[in-house]
Amino acid sequence: MTTAGSDRRAVIRDSLGVGVATGLYGTSFGAVSVAAGLSVAQTCALSLVMFTGASQFALVGVLAAGGTPLASALTALLLGSRNTLYGLRIGPLLDFRGGRRVAAAQLLIDESTAMSLNRPDRTLARVGFVATGLSILVLWNLFTFLGAVAGEALGDPKTYGLDAAVGAAFLALLWPRLSDPVNRGVALAAAALALVLVPFTPAGLPVLAAGGVALLVGLLSKHEDPTEFPEAGG
Amino acid sequence: MTIWLTVIGAGIGCYVLKLAGLSLPPRVLEHPVVERIADLIPVALLAALVAVQVLAADASLVIDARLAGLATAFVLLLVRAPFLVVVFGAALVAALLRLWG
Numbered sequence: 001m002t003t004a005g006s007d008r009r010a011v012i013r014d015s016l017g018v019g020v021a022t023g024l025y026g027t028s029f030g031a032v033s034v035a036a037g038l039s040v041a042q043t044c045a046l047s048l049v050m051f052t053g054a055s056q057f058a059l060v061g062v063l064a065a066g067g068t069p070l071a072s073a074l075t076a077l078l079l080g081s082r083n084t085l086y087g088l089r090i091g092p093l094l095d096f097r098g099g100r101r102v103a104a105a106q107l108l109i110d111e112s113t114a115m116s117l118n119r120p121d122r123t124l125a126r127v128g129f130v131a132t133g134l135s136i137l138v139l140w141n142l143f144t145f146l147g148a149v150a151g152e153a154l155g156d157p158k159t160y161g162l163d164a165a166v167g168a169a170f171l172a173l174l175w176p177r178l179s180d181p182v183n184r185g186v187a188l189a190a191a192a193l194a195l196v197l198v199p200f201t202p203a204g205l206p207v208l209a210a211g212g213v214a215l216l217v218g219l220l221s222k223h224e225d226p227t228e229f230p231e232a233g234g
Numbered sequence: 235m236t237i238w239l240t241v242i243g244a245g246i247g248c249y250v251l252k253l254a255g256l257s258l259p260p261r262v263l264e265h266p267v268v269e270r271i272a273d274l275i276p277v278a279l280l281a282a283l284v285a286v287q288v289l290a291a292d293a294s295l296v297i298d299a300r301l302a303g304l305a306t307a308f309v310l311l312l313v314r315a316p317f318l319v320v321v322f323g324a325a326l327v328a329a330l331l332r333l334w335g
Contacts, residue, residue, distance in 0.1 A: 049245030073244035080248035087255015161328030164303030167288035168324030174280035187281035194282035210282030218271030
C-alpha cells in the first residue's frame with residue numbers, strides 16, 4: 001500500500017494545527033513556572049528536557065505549594081508514566097529502531113500519540129507523530145520562554161491571579177478523562193483524600209497519596225477499562 | 235541547586251519513561267490490573283492537584299479568589315473554550331476579585 005502525497009499533506013496540515021494550538025499554551029506554563037519561583041532558565045530547561053505538559057505543571061505546582069523537590073519529582077514522574085502507556089500502544093505501529101527511536105521518544109506525548117493513532121498505514125502514522133511532536137517541541141519551548149519572561153516582568157503572581165491559573169490548568173488537563181463515570185468517581189475520591197491530608201502531612205504528600213486511589217480502584221475493580229487516549233487538538 | 239537537580243533529574247526520568255514505552259514489548263499491558271492502574275493514575279493525580287492548588291494554603295484549607303478562578307475554568311471548559319482561554323480566564327477572574335476585594 002502506498003501513501004498518496006495528498007494524504008500525507010492532509011496529515012501534516014492537521015498535525016501543524018494541533019502543534020500551533022498546543023505550543024501556544026507553553027505561554028501559560030512559562031508564566032506559572034516563574035510565578036512558582038523557578039528561574040527563566042530552569043523553566044526553559046523543564047520544557048526542553050521533560051517536555052510533557054502535565055508533569056511540568058505538576059512539578060512547579062507542588063514546589064509552589066511548598067512541597068519538597070522529591071515530592072515534586074515523584075508527582076511529575078507518576079504523571080509521565082502515561083507516556084509509557086502510549087508508547088507501548090503506538091510503538092509497534094511506528095516501529096522506530098535504533099537512533100531514530102531514541103530521538104522519537106522525546107516526542108512521545110499526548111498530542112503526538114493522538115495524531116498517529118488510527119492511521120491506515122505506518123508511513124502516515126509516522127508522519128502524524130513526527131509532524132505533531134516536532135512542531136510542538138519547537139513552539140512549546142519558544143512560548144515557554146516568552147511566558148516566563150513576561151511572567152517575570154509582571155512581578156507578584158498573586159496580583160495577576162497566576163496562582164489561580166495552576167488549578168485551572170490541571171482541571172483542563174483532567175477534563176477529557178472525566179467523560180468516564182469510573183474516572184469521575186476516582187477523581188472525586190482522590191481530590192477528597194488529598195484535601196483531608198493537607199492539614200496533617202507535608203505539602204506534596206497529599207497528591208502522591210491520592211495516587212493510591214488509582215491503585216486501589218485498579219486492583220479492586222473488575223470491569224474492562226480500555227486504555228484512554230487523548231483526543232487530537234484537545 | 236536542588237531545584238536544578240530536580241528539574242534535570244525528573245526531566246531525564248520522564249524521557250526514560252517515554253523511551254521505555256517505545257522499547258518494551260507491548261505484552262506488558264496485557265495484564266488488566268496494570269492497564270487499569272496506569273490509566274487511573276493521571277486521573278487521581280490531576281484531580282488531587284486541582285484540589286490542593288485551589289484550596290490549600292500551607293497546611294490549612296482556605297476559600298479565596300482561587301476557587302472563583304476554578305469555577306470560571308469549569309464554565310469555560312463546559313463551553314469548550316481552548317486551553318489558553320481557560321487558564322488565563324481563571325487568572326483574570328481571580329485577579330479582578332482581589333482588585334475589588
